[in-house]
Each structure stands twice: as C-alpha cells, then as structure tokens.
Amino acid sequence: MTYCDRCGEPLAGGSHDACAQARTLEPPRYCTHCRRRMKVQVLPSGWSAACVEHGVLTR
Template sequence: MTELVDAAGQPGAARWCDRCGEDAAAGGHVACAAAREWEPPRYCAQCRRRMKVQVVPAGWSAVCVEHGEIRG
C-alpha cells in the first residue's frame, strides 16, 4: 500500500480503509488488502473521501481534493 503522510510530511497511520472506506481499525479488511495488490485505492485513507482515480497502462493515480495525489 501507499505510505501515508500527515500535513507536516511525517508518516501517518491510515484511519480509513482505502478500498472500502470503512474504519481501518475495525479489522476484517483481508479481502481489501488482497484486492489492493492489483487495484488502485478508491477512498482517501486520511479523510474517507471518494477519490478520482485514473488507470493507465503505466500505473494509476488517485486524487483526494483535500490531501492531493498519490500514484502507483
């Protein structure tokens, strides 16, 4: 998975599952983790907003309006 950083650029913990959008601490995200090996994230792990995702042959990009873009 993509490493999260806080507003100061320091590594941070995921609050939300970036695939299903549910609470990451709740557990039961084994299927989400397996799917994320092949799929881009759909939700921002910091704020739970649905992201704009673009998949291209060379990879993917996902944009959160609050936290910016991540690529994979």
C-alpha cells in the same frame, strides 16, 4: 482515524484482509485520511488517485 483505501471503513473496525488482497490488483478508491472518494485514473503504466483535500497518490 485511518480508513481502508478500498472500502472506506475504519481500519480499527474489523478485518480488511479481502481489501488488502484486492488492492494488489486495483488502485485505491478512498482517501485513508478523510474517507472521501478519490478521483482515480488508470493508465497502462500505473494509476493516479486524487483526494480534493490531501492531493495525489501515484503508482
């Protein structure tokens, strides 16, 4: 199952248009693979988000 990286709910469970719009301005908060809350660090040059199971995402 795949989860929304902003609210953590299943993507198949409904519309995530508001989440997609908000994600243009903020980093992800939940892992899309396991739904765990990620450790997020916001930097002047971008962001870094880490899941304990699936590693680090950067932008």
